[in-house]
Amino acid sequence: MFRQALFPEQASTIAARTDALLFFLLGITAFFVCLIAGLILYFMVRYRRRSSDEVGAPTHLSLGLEVLWSGIPFVLAMVVFFWGASIFASLNRAPDDALQVYVVGKQWMWKIQHVEGRREINELHVPTGRPVRVVMTSEDVIHSFFVPAFRVKQDAVPGRYTMTWFQATRPGTYHLFCAEYCGTLHSGMIGSVVVMEPAAYEAWLAGGGTSGVSVAAAGETVFQAQGCPTCHAPDGSGRGPSLVGVFGSTVELRDGRRVVADEGYLRESVVNPQAKIVAGYEPIMPTYQGLVDEEALMQLIAYIKSLQTPTAAAERGK
Ligand code: CUA
Numbered sequence: 001m002f003r004q005a006l007f008p009e010q011a012s013t014i015a016a017r018t019d020a021l022l023f024f025l026l027g028i029t030a031f032f033v034c035l036i037a038g039l040i041l042y043f044m045v046r047y048r049r050r051s052s053d054e055v056g057a058p059t060h061l062s063l064g065l066e067v068l069w070s071g072i073p074f075v076l077a078m079v080v081f082f083w084g085a086s087i088f089a090s091l092n093r094a095p096d097d098a099l100q101v102y103v104v105g106k107q108w109m110w111k112i113q114h115v116e117g118r119r120e121i122n123e124l125h126v127p128t129g130r131p132v133r134v135v136m137t138s139e140d141v142i143h144s145f146f147v148p149a150f151r152v153k154q155d156a157v158p159g160r161y162t163m164t165w166f167q168a169t170r171p172g173t174y175h176l177f178c179a180e181y182c183g184t185l186h187s188g189m190i191g192s193v194v195v196m197e198p199a200a201y202e203a204w205l206a207g208g209g210t211s212g213v214s215v216a217a218a219g220e221t222v223f224q225a226q227g228c229p230t231c232h233a234p235d236g237s238g239r240g241p242s243l244v245g246v247f248g249s250t251v252e253l254r255d256g257r258r259v260v261a262d263e264g265y266l267r268e269s270v271v272n273p274q275a276k277i278v279a280g281y282e283p284i285m286p287t288y289q290g291l292v293d294e295e296a297l298m299q300l301i302a303y304i305k306s307l308q309t310p311t312a313a314a315e316r317g318k
Contacts, residue, residue: 122191219303
């Protein structure tokens with residue numbers, strides 16, 4: 001019980017690194033608490049006033065001491081900073097070969113969609129040994145996707161996409177919590193992450209409940225239904241820019257800015273098209289806010305992502 005509270009289960013590659021930093025911080029904190037409190041107690045006794053006419057001796061500034069007790073905390077703070085920054089940086093950059101999972105938080109559930117099309121609610125199945133990139137947003141208020149055993153916590157914010165990733169190391173079932181107070185049933189917004197051996201995961205993915213429609217294909221349906229191809233012709237002849245190869249590229253805007261077309265950019269371009277107008281185009285696109293919900297938006301973006309080459313676009317068009 002005590003051991004479990006002090007050393008909670010580590011089930012991802014980042015968990016041990018996070019814990020090591022935490023224990024280092026706890027260690028130096030404990031060391032200085034003991035050192036300072038101990039010295040205070042010792043000096044209280046050792047240098048106590050023994051008679052009422054006793055006067056303390058004057059003290060002199062010691063440069064050596066000043067340098068020492070400024071230098072040591074500085075070095076320690078820098079160690080903690082660079083150590084923490086390196087973990088933060090790895091948490092912020094998912095490996096390129098990561099599996100992609102889309103998560104929508106909603107009062108009060110987690111809606112999860114795998115790239116291949118399988119959907120889940122309050123459950124997330126993942127394989128061991130592969131990085132999993134979780135792209136999330138919220139349909140209403142701020143939620144927070146928290147898997148303690150993975151040491152991963154990321155807010156899901158309405159109106160934007162946030163990302164975290166993990167690589168599970170051990171099969172098992174782990175808690176998934178909402179870690180941001182989000183209303184009456186916040187405490188009930190819990191689920192589980194089921195980590196499976198890769199073969200079992202493949203079987204699960206192919207198994208029941210799947211519509212057989214990938215997220216990108218579902219996105220294409222939305223794309224057609226909303227009439228997007230009318231303006232966004234793949235060959236760039238439409239009134240809007242072609243979306244082929246746009247994901248991940250650098251887009252030049254009318255006002256001279258250059259932005260990277262990531263998920264957040266694509267999302268904004270659908271719900272608030274006037275925010276960033278691509279150079280050479282007129283600000284004529286209407287907003288699709290309210291016409292496509294968050295899940296459909298994620299599908300649309302997955303579809304646009306899949307249009308990486310004209311050939312792929314043509315294939316998709318068939
Ligand atoms: Cu969702 Cu708390």
